[in-house]
Amino acid sequence: MKTIEPTVALALSRFFAKAGKGAELDPGVHKIAGRFTVDVAGELVKGEDEEYVPTTSIPTKALLALLLPHLGDSREKALQVLGDAMSLAVHADVKADAVLASATVDVAKQMDRVTQLTGTIPAKVRSGKVKIETIVKVS
Numbered sequence: 001m002k003t004i005e006p007t008v009a010l011a012l013s014r015f016f017a018k019a020g021k022g023a024e025l026d027p028g029v030h031k032i033a034g035r036f037t038v039d040v041a042g043e044l045v046k047g048e049d050e051e052y053v054p055t056t057s058i059p060t061k062a063l064l065a066l067l068l069p070h071l072g073d074s075r076e077k078a079l080q081v082l083g084d085a086m087s088l089a090v091h092a093d094v095k096a097d098a099v100l101a102s103a104t105v106d107v108a109k110q111m112d113r114v115t116q117l118t119g120t121i122p123a124k125v126r127s128g129k130v131k132i133e134t135i136v137k138v139s
Contacts, residue, residue: 007044015040015136042134051123 004012058066064082071078089095100107 008040010130011040011042011044011132011134012038012136014132015134037139039137039139040134042132044134045131047128047130049125049128051125053118053121054124055118 068075068079
């Protein structure tokens with residue numbers, strides 16, 4: 001089997017991810033067979049690696065479970081507010097900003113406090129962004 005250059009493999013993976021997006025299949029096993037030729041031409045630009053402050057790698061549910069025992073008498077009210085906000089966002093199909101705008105607390109002030117906290121977390125480095133402009137022809 002012939003190996004593929006990393007730049008070509010990345011370009012093809014993005015092309016096929018877009019090609020398969022929105023494909024709907026019935027549940028079950030589907031046979032796959034095909035043979036094709038692919039021509040790829042274009043340019044790939046990889047940016048410099050960059051530092052960022054991670055928000056968290058703790059799943060939201062686990063984070064809430066960690067926090068709840070420390071809320072004392074306000075625990076039930078906090079759960080109600082969280083549940084209402086999550087339900088509104090899901091059922092009304094609204095953006096998070098709309099949910100936050102309807103809050104009865106000064107969300108911006110509280111976000112400043114959270115930002116101060118996350119500012120103490122050590123920065124991480126992520127790989128630079130990749131921009132691909134290619135023409136892929138499949139025959």
